[in-house]
Amino acid sequence: MTAEERKVIFASSLGTVFEWYDFYLYGSLAAIIAKQFFSGLDPSAAFIFALLAFAAGFIVRPFGALVFGRLGDLIGRKYTFLVTILIMGLSTFIVGVLPNYASIGVAAPVILIVLRMLQGLALGGEYGGAATYVAEHAPHGQRGAYTAWIQTTATLGLFLSLMVILGTRSAIGEEAFADWGWRVPFLVSILLLAISVWIRMAMNESPAFKKMKEEGKTSKAPLTESFGQWKNLKIVILALVGMVAGQAVVWYSGQFYALFFLQTVLKVEPATANILVALSLLLGTPFFVVFGILSDKVGRKPVILTGLLLAALTYFPLFGALTKAANPDLAAAQASAKIVVTVDPKACSFQGSPIAREVDFTSSCDIAKRALAQASASYDIVEAAPGTAASVKIGEKELLPPTATLTAGGHKFDDASAAAIKAFKADLAATMKEAGYPAKADPAKVNKPLIVGILFILVLYVTMVYGPIAAALVEMFPTRIRYTSMSLPYHVGNGWFGGLMPTIAFAMVAQNGNIYYGLWYPIIIASVTFVVGLLFVKETKDVDIFADD
Structure with missing residues (x-):
């Protein structure tokens, strides 16, 4: 050269x-x-x-x-x-x-x-x-x-x-x-x-x-x-x-x-x-x-x-x-306490939208999936009969996500919905922690x-x-x-x-x-x-x- x-x-x-x-x-x-x-x-x-x-x-x-x-x-x-x-x-x-x-x-x-x-x-x-x-x-x-x-x-x-x-x-x-x-x-x-x-x-x-x-x-x-x-x-x-x-x-x-x-x-x-x-x-x-x-x-x-x-x-x-x-804690939790979401597929919105706002997800399916996505949780989906409300099972414990209602202007959840979603996310976090899912890598x-x-x-x-x-x-x-x-x-x-x-x-x-x-x-x-x-x-x-x- x-x-x-x-x-x-x-x-x-x-x-x-x-x-x-x-x-x-x-x-x-x-x-x-x-x-x-x-x-x-x-x-x-x-x-x-x-x-x-x-x-x-x-x-x-x-x-x-x-x-x-x-x-x-x-x-x-x-x-x-x-x-x-x-x-x-x-x-x-x-x-x-x-x-x-x-x-x-x-x-x-x-x-x-x-x-x-x-x-x-x-x-x-x-x-x-x-x-x-x-x-x-x-x-x-x-x-x-x-x-x-x-x-x-x-x-x-x-x-x-x-x-x-x-x-x-x-x-x-x-x-x-x-x-x-x-x-x-x-x-x-x-x-x-x-x-x-x-x-x-x-x-x-x-x-x-x-x-x-x-x-x-x-x-x-x-x-x-x-x-x-x-x-x-x-x-x-x-x-x-x-x-x-x-x-x-x-x-x-x-x-x-x-x-x-x-x-x-x-x-x-x-x-x-x-x-x-x-x-x-x-x-x-x-x-x-x-x-x-x-x-x-x-x-x-x-x-x-x-x-x-x-x-x-x-x-x-x-x-x-x-x-x-x-x-390794996450890997162990995924093996021992799988997360299963049971939903009516027709009640679920597309979760991968890049322009979605939180208020665009109001069904119990959407709220469950959104909360799990924000927790970077891996889960399996089980299809339920039409009209069935979503449920989240972590190990042996089952959680029921709420549905949400918007205020008159449609720009935010009403107070009752916001409180219910907050309580569900807190319950989800506590249940995942109890099942061994870490908030971050140790x-x-x-x-x-x-x-x-x-x-x-x-x-x-x-x-x-x-x-x-x-x-x-x-x-x-x-x-x-x-x-x-x-x-x-x-x-x-x-x-x-x-x-x-x-x-x-x-x-x-x-x-x-x-x-x-x-x-x-x-x-x-x-x-x-x-x-x-x-x-x-x-x-x-x-x-x-x-x-x-």
Whole structure:
């Protein structure tokens, strides 16, 4: 590797690390964001909506891929992702100074979502540029190894965000952090932005793009060539369904969903959860390069498909083991005193709604499910005859949740209903405690080495599917439309299939009642991608990426 090649990788990777840092701060602080910006909603709905706002940045990523991918193929790689990092950095800084819901009402979450969408647009143009730029500098036969460094940036960005959050938490205390200290990591991003811009200003244009431009072979209409011609469009679709969709859900399951699961379901203290996830990321990150190098030798497909298959086969036992390691009291209570909710299904509303208010749930079924969801309790559902009032059985004790009546304006429960719901929740909490269900994980019983080991396995799957993906995507498309063509499937996959994973999974759990039910989403997507990739996607490691077609 020459000094110039090292500079290319370092400059591309460092800027991308900072950009991922900006993007993932929000996800790492989702629980606090829910309280700061969505406090007008029911607590369960607030968290789901906070995750949906997190996902808003992912939803718009494909549009950023189209806008900036087109610019990258028209005017060059360098200047395009210089613009993207400016948009990302400034949007992140503004989140740090944005007034919360208590200060400016509904305008706060609206502005927050707009900023998340701007971040998503920027990231939509960032990854394709960085991956293309590095791949076009890499020697033939080593693209997997070179682009794997870009693949480490998302994990390193998440690691950096966790470290800054942890450092701020430790310095000012949990109460101050929840009140105002959560803003500090967002404000720090302005310094990272300055460093990133300075680095990227010193970079040279990609040699492949320069050569193509000098020969007058650049595309005049990258969008039309990429998506208006079936020859290329079918490759875009195969890249999405047979590679990226599965990679995306494994990525977000192994890193973000695991963190959310530890904090919100298993009730592990947030700082501890952050440290454990950060340690697993630290141990796992080198394997991005290991599997990138391996993909240069055996091919992209074998490495990626093996990771998908392992994830699909082992997620349920791994997350079950995570529960026993992080909150053994919860695991024991679930085994010895199962919670059973007997209901008339027609009396139950959809529990996974991100815009629901507490007053939208008035039936005894809704009140029972809502209370259990807020307690992160796993339960089984037994269908009863139509018209049957709901009941909750914990071990041998049965509780009868009330139905609720609203005041004349319909904005809150009447006094009698509010009192009855409060009494039911208190009775539920007392009964769960008596049955051994803990209010939070006991720090003395948290098996930290085992948790790090389980999380490391989850991250290892991430490195298998994600390490070779940049090289695979670059190799699937010709130079003149590469930025545009590879960016769209990557960001549809990672933005929609992956970015929505935590939101969809938690909504599935809220509706179904089983804390592991959300895992069906990544398992099914990964399985479909495995089959499509195995049967229809061609191996690309030996293609000439400088060829015109």
